[in-house]
Amino acid sequence: MPTILEPKLITGTANKPLALAIARRMSMHRGKTLGLVDARVERFNDQEIFVEVFENVRGEDMFIIQPTSNPANDNLMELLIMVDALRRSSAARITAVIPYFGYARQDRRAKARTPISAKLVANMLVEAGVERVLTMDLHAAQIQGFFDIPVDNLYASPIFALDILNQFKGEDLKDVMVVSPDVGGVARARELAKRIGAPLSIVDKRREKPGEIAEMTVIGNVEGKKCLIVDDMCDTAGTLCKAAEVLMDHGATEVHSYITHGVMSGPAVDRVTKSVMKSLVITDSIEPTQPVLDAPNIRIVPTAPMFAQAILNIWNGTSVSSLFETETLEPAYEGMFRA
Template sequence: MANVQEPKLISGNANRPLAQAVARRMSMHRGITVGLVDARVERFNDMEIFVEVFENVRGEDMFIIQSTSNPANDNLMELLIMSDALRRSSAARITAVIPYFGYARQDRRTKARTPITAKLVANMIAEAGIERVLTMDLHAAQIQGFFDLPVDNLYASPIFALDILHHFQKMDDVMVVSPDVGGVARARELAQRIKAPLSIVDKRREKAGEVAEMTVIGDVAGKRCIIVDDICDTAGTLCKAAEVLVENGATEVHSYITHGVLSGPAVERITKSVMKSLVITDSIEASAATKAAPNIRIVPTAPMFAQAILNIWNGTSVSSLFETNTLEPIYEGFYTAA
């Protein structure tokens, strides 16, 4: 087998700006140019996906950077086909770097005769020849158990903690809010990192997509509230939660959401909402409308993913990136903790 000198990155069409940013960060760490492997990922006239890799990858440690975001089916198929192309080209190991893991919300059977699509996707990824998965803020932690291969699940909360400490400065009136009971563990983790109290918005749905009633558990009067969640899709629940918090006496409402799906009327709703700011990561490539929105801000994940890829390649700890203190030097130049 060839002597592997450097990890090699390849990207599909889902989020090329993030892939290029990861390559730039790795170049800084390694002191040499780390670029994306020259390849084409195209469509035939009937929209079938075709992949051709123009560089030799025999015996190489390959990392495919590809979120399975909208259009989820196309981006998932690109990932699988790229993996097959690399496997048939004798790559030594293939790691899928999936910043946003699509279909994660279908992780269990909520009623009769429904699929567990997250498990199906896990099976497809394994069958395509992928040997390891690197992702961030899975919608449900148990999805790691759907894979019969190593899965490293990074967390956005250390990045969010750095961002909050940098932008909020005075922390004595800050309160972290979970938008539902199911997200309490995620919100509690961030609250512990920034040493803030925790509140919960309890929501009840009459049917899917519609929130019938919201109740605030905890005293938010006079507080600057930070709503924490992993996914913001149409933003209906998020905007309503912000309104309820203001009605209960919150002075400001900010939101920190890992994956900004922001489909349909989401950006318009957020722009017109009472939220002072929405902070998302670049795990999903932002649309022009998202970038132009005055109260939406995007924080980078490339420094974290670049370091995680290097740690996997070197065989060192990935869990070290769960700590804010570890990320602080990686994000030097982005944030200075107060």
């Protein structure tokens, strides 16, 4: 078998700008140009997906960069077909880099006669030939256990902490309070609060039915505070905007939100633009649409430095969890955050 000299990156159509950014960052680390493997992804007239890889990948360590965001089914199928193409081309190892893991909200049976779709997706990926998964902020941590292969789950909180420490300094940072928009997200919010040395509050919500909020209660004193709502996902932004209003009603001076995955479906952008939120910060785990890019109070922080380093660490056989530490990650983001 030939010696593997470099990791090889390939991407589908879900988020090509992120894949290119990761390749650029890895090129900086390696001191040599590391591009994307030349391939084409096409659709036949009946929307069947066809993949062709134009380079030799025999014996190579392959990393497929493909979030399974909207359209989730097309992007997932694209990923599975790319895996099959690489496996049949004798790639030595295939790692699926899935910045946003779709179907993660279907991680358990909430009622009778419903599927656990996240487990089904995990089975499909393993059966297709994926040998390792690299993702970010899984909606439910237990999804890692759905796989019988290694799963590295990165966290956006170290990136958000760097941004917050640059945006809020001195006296401003003393007034910051981290807020979890629901009880289920307390662990995520507590992690960020610990990183920046801020107190924690919770917005307790009660739903009458999915997508509709009946009541919201603030647990903790937010009066006079700059509140930072932390969550893993913003879909239609209804809950987020309502939580911002409730916090302002309870005396908060400003409300900002830090959300890992900007799904931003339907009326989300319009709601955020018209909301009381001063800013919404999301990552580029999902390729932002033009309305998201044009929104005056939405900012996007890059994940490419973290994913690039994680891919290199996996390839080298070194620690990925080291990227959870601010001291380790900060050099990769040097000069990227400005107040």
